[in-house]
Amino acid sequence: MSQIPAPEVDASLIDSSPLGTRSPGASRFSGIKVDSLSKTFNPPLLYRKAGQSKSKVVALKDFSLDIVAGEAMGVIGPNGAGKTTLMGCLLGFLHPDSGSVLIDGLPPNSLPIKEIIGYLPERLNFDSWMTAKRFVTHHHELSYQPEESREKDVEDLLNAVGLDQKKWDLPLGNFSRGMLQRVGLAQALVGKPKYLFLDEPASGVDPGGVLAVRQVLRDLKAKGMTIVLNSHQLDQIEKICDRVAFVKGGRLEALEDLVDTDTNRREIAIKFKSNPELMPSKEALQDIALSCQSELSELNYFVAHFTVSNNDSLSQLIKMLVNKDYPVLEVIPQSNRLERYFKEENA
């Protein structure tokens, strides 16, 4: 695969005023405070007509979360978990039945907050006749950005999201999903937001597009933007986010710190040299595992699978095996650490 050039994000894409100074509520709390949100929907009309369940759909239930200004928060969960509903409430598009959202101390649908948020929706529905450049320019106008810098701002944005200059003047109707996502991201960044909300930014995007979006988001985060990212791409979440919220059935089921790798149980496999004489017995491996807060979950000939409690327990395990002269060849991480949430769900 050809190398994808990493788009350079211009610092001017982010408002450089001190965090929070663009909103009057800043002195209260710089960040997003979600307090006991609950949201139900009436069942879709079609179901009601067909005489199926008439009960309300619970999309969010008693959901609380604090997002600190400057952090990247990932939101994961199965389909229908409530991720898009949560984003709708954070943006002020949906009104919760109870509970509240405050951004920098103000409700999300207040004007000063609208000025500091950018949003890339899950379903992109752009006017197909507009060109990429016209579309981003239109949003630049809508968000009252200065006319003098309009042309340069739009070009900087299209460059930042890595949209090939040859496509700038083509109508969006001809664009692939990956190209549309880049245009959508440019649109989300047009107002130099302090808070950026992205709902499934990489769904249906080719690997090159995924890498480009990742690079742009990492650069924006490094420059101080707060990012809320709903995604099914666990790998993308792990590489971009500081924390991740696992949502299921409208509830916050878990909140995990992705920066601190030491606190997590995970699965690893240890491969030994294929020499039966040097190979430890199952019982010996079980005992060693127990003595370092680990567990032997499976032994397949020369490969032993363990669940380790944290980094210390892993290094102790390796040390003990090596000290006993067992022929350790390789330690292999078993899965993306976030996959376990989905495994448990299907178990």
Ligand SMILES: Nc1ncnc2c1ncn2[C@@H]1O[C@H](COP(=O)(O)OP(=O)(O)O)[C@@H](O)[C@H]1O
């Ligand atoms: N406008 C709506 N009307 C009726 N039900 C809805 C509506 N929006 C979402 N829901 C329901 O709320 C639940 C959560 O949906 P959603 O927030 O879209 O989940 P996710 O983004 O995690 O896939 C689902 O059961 C979904 O069918």
Ligand SMILES: [Mg+2]
């Ligand atoms: Mg969704």
